[in-house]
Amino acid sequence: MYRAIRIPPEKGEEIREKAIAGKFLDITRKIRKLQTKEGAFLEIPVIEVACEAIEGFPVIEQENPEFLEIPASLKECLKGSLSETELAQVPSGWHILGDIIIVSIPENLENKKILIAEALLSMYPKCKSVVRDLGIGGQFRQPERELLLGSGTETIHKEHGCFFKQDVTKVMYSKGNLEERKRMSLLGAGETVVDMFAGIGYFSIPMAVHAKPEKITSIEINPESFAYLKENIRLNRVEDVIIPILGDCSQAAPEGEADRVIMGYVGTTHHYLGQAIKALKENGGILHYHETVPENLAMTRPEERVKKAAELLGKKVEVLETRKIKKYSPGVLHVVVDARISE
Template sequence: MTKIIRVPVKEAEIVRLRIIEDGKLDPERKIKVIDADERFLEIPVTDDIEGFETYQQEDALFYNKWRSLKEILNGSIKENELEMLPSGWQILGEIIVVTIDPAIEHLKLRVAEALLQMYPYCNTVVRDLGISGQFRLPEREILIGNSTETINKENGCFFKLDVTKVMFSKGNLHEKALMSRIGKHETIVDMFAGIGYFTIPMAVHAKPARIIAIEINPQSYAYLRENITLNHVENIVEAKNGDCAELTPEGIADRVIMGYVGTTHHYLEQGIKALKESGGILHYHETTPESLIFSRPISRIEHAASEIGRHVEIMDCRKIKKYSPGIWHVVVDARIS
């Protein structure tokens, strides 16, 4: 099936990001520009998209002649092994990051070679083995290639990173795009800045007056500094290396981003205190059981605010992605006064 939706050019980027977030973008076909009364893009999709009519595409343009790993390896490995091949992977710059089932460990090099056939502009394949520790360090095995440092382009921004040293998630594209459209002329504190996941798109697109970006991991902080320079936002972003429990300023921010998950709630008091006494917006991320999906993060914000005499108005709640079985990564936007 070669399904597409047709989207006006001016709306296409936001729609594309939403489709990626929903897992419905067909990664094998190219987006095509079509000329009609108004310029449209044909966006290839794998399922119907709410709010858009679905069409069958004529003359689809594929990125390469190989449609899938199964197509490349069919006939050379066992049928049950074909079913265990990875169905998705990340491409960061010229590097492919893939998770491979331990049951087909013996095929990992063949999988890597097949992926390079599919993406000839890439030069390195790295196997993802999970994350660990306070700094959420990736555990990764180089399968083919030498260089693990790359520059990934996303939403008009450049992110330099080493895929074996720091994480880069493409699973919250919509949230990063949303953050890139708010905060003009504001003072913003990004308490868990990483390599600049939210700081960089905000600085590049929204043009706030100032962003204070705090990152505890020395390796992530080093790339944050490089990405500030790479994107020419030195006049906007001030980077700080250390624990946000100690480095978060008080009473200066119009907006605070708490984009970490796991122990974020331990830092809610610092996040709320960073906002101006006249009020401001808190963007609070948390991983939450489905049964408590928004009630727990909201109650935690309200409790932390009441402890220091502040008032909370909930503005929005969003699901970002499934974090693990029964657990959701969510964001709550709250106005604090």
């Protein structure tokens, strides 16, 4: 038996999203439009549900259901809707956070962006929205993004056993930092940690969930990111480990307290190295310093900056490792220096 909810067309997106959220959308069948004597309707395919009606709309037995054939690629999905020239410029990659698809679309496909969004949703029927990525900017590195299709930009992304609630139009979440987040989840057992640029909990949450530190002080200056940080602490049940602080880490970071300091921001991070070193215990500790740097300076400049900051405070530095996290932009790498600071 194949069942479907029969609804007016204007209710289509609303009910589709509710079916996704309620986990009763049948993603193997097409949503189809039909004309009856009573007017036009949509049939949203659903799996077996206990109720016979959803919000007053009938659940019917669907005759001759149409099954989805998921296209092998976005270009294949758009054939017939775009010219060959336009198809050549269709994005070849995108990423999915929770149930939201984030995609970069070239300006010369501006008038085709909704078609592209519809095609992506047909490829990923469990997703609820498509958002166009237009870059990042400002002190808080906030994304510039446009909702193309769907009604929501807030989602919960699950990664490595952790939950990250976020609004993809308000905070950044880099999939390219996945391995570094996993690495942080293995460090800090029994330690006191300071996360100076905590964001929504990118590094604090995995560390708290998996490594079980004694305490993490997570500092974030952006009120919107801070609100999600607090929510993610609750979602992951690590209230007894993480202490969130809203403020500028140059003023809010403790001194002489940490076994380990995380500096997971890039841009002006080197300006805060002195405060990070002061946050470590008097006899020292471990520093994780992130920087974006031209490729030809990747293995020298970040290390030199850490050494110079430590020298000014009369401290010694042992560089444990300099790791390349990802390509940040053409000719620029995102790297992290692990350094042991001592007296």
